[in-house]
Amino acid sequence: MFPVLETNRLTLRQITDQDAEAMFTCFSNDEVTRYYGLENMESIEQxxxxxxxxxxxxQEKRGIRWGIERKDTKELIGTIGFHALAKKHRRAEIGYEIIPAHWRNGFASEAISEAVSYGFASLGLTRIGAVVFTQNEASNQLLVKMGFQKEGVLRQHMYQNGIPYDTNVYSILKSSE
Known part of the structure; x- marks a missing residue:
């Protein structure tokens, strides 16, 4: 059973084929993909x-990705989840994005808070990492606000449109929750 998480304003739920259009809207947007290490989507098939x-x-227990749905409008406004899940080492990396029309409403911090709690309580993680483009000021500030600590910089770590970018590495530990 895919876990469904709830916050005051959001439902974190399984992403289905019905969400493809919302996903396309999200990932065909320059503002979203600019710091994602992903080229813009050009078709609904993608x-x-x-x-x-x-x-x-x-299914392969390598991670989990939820759709972020607003309770009031039932819109899918982004996704959040864990990848690079290493159960043996009790760690994973968090990733997320929100459609720009819904930025600056606190939705990302609400979703991150819930996902981090789930990671520690239900997945048994002791470390949750995050890798963020150094230029992505909003996300860098958000992670620090959420209690993540910057550990360093990975030089030329991700390519975007053929150009290498440096990324910041963050983590939050269960003990520092």
Whole structure:
């Protein structure tokens, strides 16, 4: 059973083929993909493929990705989840994105808080990492606000449109929750 998480304003739920259009809206947007290490989607087929990738992630126990749905409008406004899940080492990396129309409403921090709690309580993680483009000021500030500590910089770690970018590495530990 895919776990469904709830916050005051959001439902974190399984992503289905019905979400492909919302996913396409999200990942065909320059503002979203600019710091994602992913080129813009050009077709709905790419979005359907991403939905399948997220499903496989969970089935193969390599991670979990939720759709972030607003309770009031039932809109899918982004996704959040864990990848690079290493149960033996009790660690995973968190990733997330929100459609720009819904930025600056506190939705990301609400979703991160819930996902981090789930990671520690239900997945048995002791470390949750995050890798963020150094230029992505909003996300860098958000992680620090959420209690993540910056550990360093990975030089030329991710490519975006053929250009290498440095990334910051963050983590939060269960003990520092």
């Amino acid at each position: 979005a359907i493929s991403m939905v399948q990738t997220f499903a496989a992630l969970y």
